[in-house]
Amino acid sequence: MQLLSHLADADIRRYVTGTVDPETxxxxxxxxxxxxxxxxxxMQxxxxERRGPLGRLVRLNNTQAVDELLTEIAREQRRDAA
Structure with missing residues (x-):
């Protein structure tokens, strides 16, 4: 496989939501x-959150925030590179 460029934000979003292709x-x-x-x-x-009478940890799926988080990560990477 040739490594021509880094993954686009759309590829990252698809991967996080569980749609993974072999190339990615x-x-x-x-x-x-x-x-x-x-x-x-x-991770982000x-x-x-804790739910139920026993306070068990339950993972909440908030994939709508992935766009905002990718933007924030890209901003941090640009800042660190400068």
């Missing part, structure tokens, strides 16, 4: 930059 999977395995971007987006895309 291979790219993430060999590209540290994209793997870190993906990890940041995935889910929130946890």
């Amino acid at each position: 999977e291979r790219h993430v395995r060999v590209c540290v930059c994209c793997a870190l971007r993906l990890a940041d987006a995935a 895309a889910y929130w946890w």
Whole structure:
């Protein structure tokens, strides 16, 4: 597989929401930059809250926030690079 460019934000969004194609999977395995971007987006895309009488942790799926988080991550990466 040729590594021509980093993943686009749309690719990251699809990956976080669970729609993964083999090309994206291979790219993430060999590209540290994209793997870190993906990890940041995935960690921030889910929130946890305590529910029920026992207060068990339940993962809340908030994939709508992925766009905002990708923008924030890109902004931080540009700031760090400068």
